[in-house]
Every structure is written in C-alpha cells, then in structure tokens.
Amino acid sequence: xxxxxxSLALLVLFVGFGLLIGILFGFFGMGxxxxxxxxxxxxxxxxxxxxxxxxxFVFGTSVIATLKHRDLGQVxxxxxxxxxxxxxxxxxxxxxxxLHLEELGLAGSIISVTYVFLLGGIGVFVTYEALKxxxxxxxxxxxxxxxxDDADIPDIAKKIQSYRVPPMMTLRxxxxxxxxxxxxxxxxxxxxxxxxxxxxxxxxxxALFYLIGVPVPIAVGTDLFEIVFxxxxxxxxxxxDGGVDxxxxxxxxxxxxxxxxxxxxxxxxxxxxxxxxxxxxxLLGGSIAVAVREIGNVYGIPIFDTVSLVLILGSAxxxxxxxxxxxxxxxxxxxxxxxxxxx
Amino acid sequence: xxxxxxxxxxxQAGALIGIVLLEAIVLYVVYGLAGxxxxxxxxxxxxxx
Numbered sequence: 001x002x003x004x005x006x007s008l009a010l011l012v013l014f015v016g017f018g019l020l021i022g023i024l025f026g027f028f029g030m031g032x033x034x035x036x037x038x039x040x041x042x043x044x045x046x047x048x049x050x051x052x053x054x055x056x057f058v059f060g061t062s063v064i065a066t067l068k069h070r071d072l073g074q075v076x077x078x079x080x081x082x083x084x085x086x087x088x089x090x091x092x093x094x095x096x097x098x099l100h101l102e103e104l105g106l107a108g109s110i111i112s113v114t115y116v117f118l119l120g121g122i123g124v125f126v127t128y129e130a131l132k133x134x135x136x137x138x139x140x141x142x143x144x145x146x147x148x149d150d151a152d153i154p155d156i157a158k159k160i161q162s163y164r165v166p167p168m169m170t171l172r173x174x175x176x177x178x179x180x181x182x183x184x185x186x187x188x189x190x191x192x193x194x195x196x197x198x199x200x201x202x203x204x205x206x207a208l209f210y211l212i213g214v215p216v217p218i219a220v221g222t223d224l225f226e227i228v229f230x231x232x233x234x235x236x237x238x239x240x241d242g243g244v245d246x247x248x249x250x251x252x253x254x255x256x257x258x259x260x261x262x263x264x265x266x267x268x269x270x271x272x273x274x275x276x277x278x279x280x281x282x283l284l285g286g287s288i289a290v291a292v293r294e295i296g297n298v299y300g301i302p303i304f305d306t307v308s309l310v311l312i313l314g315s316a317x318x319x320x321x322x323x324x325x326x327x328x329x330x331x332x333x334x335x336x337x338x339x340x341x342x343x
Numbered sequence: 344x345x346x347x348x349x350x351x352x353x354x355q356a357g358a359l360i361g362i363v364l365l366e367a368i369v370l371y372v373v374y375g376l377a378g379x380x381x382x383x384x385x386x387x388x389x390x391x392x
Contacts, residue, residue, distance in 0.1 A: 056359070056360065056363050057363075059360070059363060059364075059367075060363045060364065060366060060367040061367070063364060063367040063368070063371070064367050064370060064371045067371050068371075232360060232364075235359075235360055235363070236356050236357070236360050237356075239355065239356035239359045239360060240352045240353060240355075240356040241352075242355075244356075244359050244360075244363075246359065246362060246363075249363055250362075250363075250366060253363065253366055253367060253370065254366075254370065257367065257370035257371065257374055258370075258374055261371075261374055261375075261378065328389055331386060331389050331390055332389065332390055334390070
C-alpha cells in the first residue's frame with residue numbers, strides 16, 4: 001500500500017522521526033536539518049533532495065514551534081528582525097569565504113574541522129555552565145517579561161551590555177543592549193552559519209543567551225522566529241531546482257507538529273539548567289558523529305557514515321526522551337493542576 | 344506524490360512552500376484543538392501515575 005507515493009512503512013517511519021525531531025526543535029530551537037539531512041542521505045536520496053526537503057521540513061516545523069512559543073510569550077520580534085538583518089549579511093560573507101577557500105582547494109577540510117570543533121566547543125561550554133549552575137541560570141519560565149536579576153545574566157553578556165553605544169535597544173526581560181552589539185552578534189553567527197552551510201540554530205540560540213543575555217526560553221522562541229525566514233527562503237530556492245520532495249516533507253511535518261508542541265510546552269516546565277545540559281550533550285553527540293563521518297570520508301570507510309547516523313539518531317533519541325521524562329517528573333512534582341503542557 | 348510539475352519553476356516552488364505552510368498551520372490548529380480537548384486529562388493522568 002502506498003500513500004503520497006511512498007510505502008506505508010516508510011510513511012510511519014517519517015512520522016515517527018518527525019515526532020522525535022519536533023520535540024528537540026520545539027525545546028531547543030534547533031536540530032532540524034542537522035538530523036534530517038544526514039538521515040535522508042543515508043537512505044539514498046540525492047543530496048539536493050536531502051538538503052532541500054530538510055530545509056522545507058525545518059521551515060514547516062519552525063512555523064509551528066514559533067506559533068507555540070508566541071502563545072507562551074517567548075518570541076522577541078524586535079530582536080528577531082534585527083537578528084535576521086545581521087545574520088543575512090553574515091551568511092553572504094561566510095559564503096564568499098567558502099568560495100575563496102574552494103578556489104584554494106581547502107574548503108572541505110577546513111569547514112569539517114571547524115564544524116567539529118565548534119559543535120564540540122559549544123557543547124562542552126554549555127554543559128559545563130549548566131552543571132556549574134548558579135551564575136549561568138536564567139529566569140522563571142512563567143515570567144518571560146520579568147526583569148532579569150544581575151546574577152542571571154552571563155558574564156560575557158554583561159560585558160557586551162556595558163558598551164552603551166547609541167542607539168540602545170530594550171529587549172524582553174528588561175535587557176538594554178546597543179543596536180550595534182546585536183547586529184555584531186547576528187553578523188558573527190550568520191558568518192559561521194554561511195561558512196558551515198548550516199541553519200545555525202545551534203550557534204544562534206546560545207549566542208542570544210551567552211552574548212546578549214536574552215533569557216533561554218525567549219532565545220529559543222526568537223531563534224525559531226528567525227528560522228521561519230531562513231528556512232522559508234532556503235527551501236524556496238531549493239524547490240526552484242526540484243529539491244523539495246513533498247512525500248518526505250509532509251509525513252515528517254505531521255509527526256514534528258505534535259513533537260514541536262510537546263517540546264515548546266516542555267520549556268515552560270523543565271528546569272532551565274536541565275535544558276542547557278541536554279543541549280550541550282546533544283551538541284557533543286553531533287560533534288562526535290560529524291568527526292566519525294569525516295574520518296570515514298577521508299579513509300574511504302563507508303560504514304562510518306552509518307555509525308555517524310546512528311550516533312546522531314541515538315543522541316537525538318536520548319535527549320528527546322530525557323526532555324519528555326523531565327517534563328513528566330516536573331509535572332508530578334507540581335502541586336497545581338494548571339500547566340502549559342495542556343496545550 | 345503531489346504533482347506541481349506543470350507550473351513554471353518559481354510558481355512550483357511557491358506552491359510547494361505554500362503547501363508546507365498550509366499543512367503547518369492546519370496541524371497547529373488541529374493539534375491545538377486536540378490539546379485543549381484532552382490535554383488536561385493527560386496531565387491529570389500523568390500526575391496520578
């Protein structure tokens with residue numbers, strides 16, 4: 001039996017995979033193309049279809065997750081628009097650097113090494129900060145608009161906020177930051193995103209928190225808002241070349257729509273330091289997976305591709321399972337019956 | 344498979360992205376309504392177990 005031109009078994013697999021990714025996407029504001037594209041490549045889809053369909057899926061999931069975060073009051077639209085402007089410029093410069101490195105024949109190796117170290121570095125940093133606790137904390141998830149305590153703001157963000165170059169922008173959480181600092185951070189994250197050829201959620205979300213001082217739930221919601229635009233434009237460009245396959249995207253989206261609601265709601269239940277530990281561990285898993293795949297490519301060992309995929313899917317399954325488990329545990333500890341997870 | 348191959352490339356791309364956007368909004372509304380209908384019951388059950 002076929003549905004949308006694919007077998008029923010594959011359809012169920014895509015819906016289940018979408019559910020898993022949706023939880024991560026709604027919870028962290030990242031993890032879409034990072035997971036989908038390698039999986040589609042290993043399943044034998046051409047790279048153009050894998051990347052294009054991955055982007056279209058990320059676009060659809062980010063629309064759903066952003067709407068959910070908007071309901072929870074966790075999207076800073078002003079910051080989102082500024083980030084889009086700075087990131088777009090950064091992506092263009094990043095692409096130019098890649099083209100220059102390609103001419104020198106160095107692009108592949110430099111990008112791979114940068115990707116592994118960046119993923120691993122951010123993973124170690126975020127995990128360390130979360131395990132350290134205290135200073136790297138955040139705000140009450142139910143009070144996203146409440147002013148931040150000084151102790152809640154990371155030291156780097158305090159330094160960046162101390163540069164009072166006009167015009168100053170007041171953001172959600174009562175943060176006041178120079179417009180130029182926001183654009184600078186957005187440009188830097190865009191540069192890395194364009195250089196590495198990735199959506200950049202795993203760079204932007206921690207950057208919003210650690211560099212600008214935006215509370216984690218708002219960082220996730222605002223990051224998703226930006227992904228709606230970057231994912232939409234990217235998938236449109238790939239669709240022009242026939243790179244978007246709806247028989248992949250539609251079932252994935254059916255699963256992720258449910259997962260994104262669960263993941264988004266979980267950000268309001270689960271302790272913020274736990275969020276950061278999971279995020280860090282997932283990045284570390286991704287870093288190891290990319291390193292394994294690159295080693296396989298260099299030494300011509302095809303099985304390493306599969307090992308890499310298993311590592312990525314395994315860490316995603318473990319982390320999404322931990323998110324659901326922590327949410328259930330937190331709900332059981334709550335004395336009142338009202339909860340945003342009811343959505 | 345949904346076929347939009349008869350349209351020009353830009354219109355094809357727009358139609359594909361439109362379908363994805365439409366599905367996302369429909370799923371958001373449908374799952375939202377389902378959540379309102381059974382969400383609190385699920386939470387009560389989770390808290391009891």
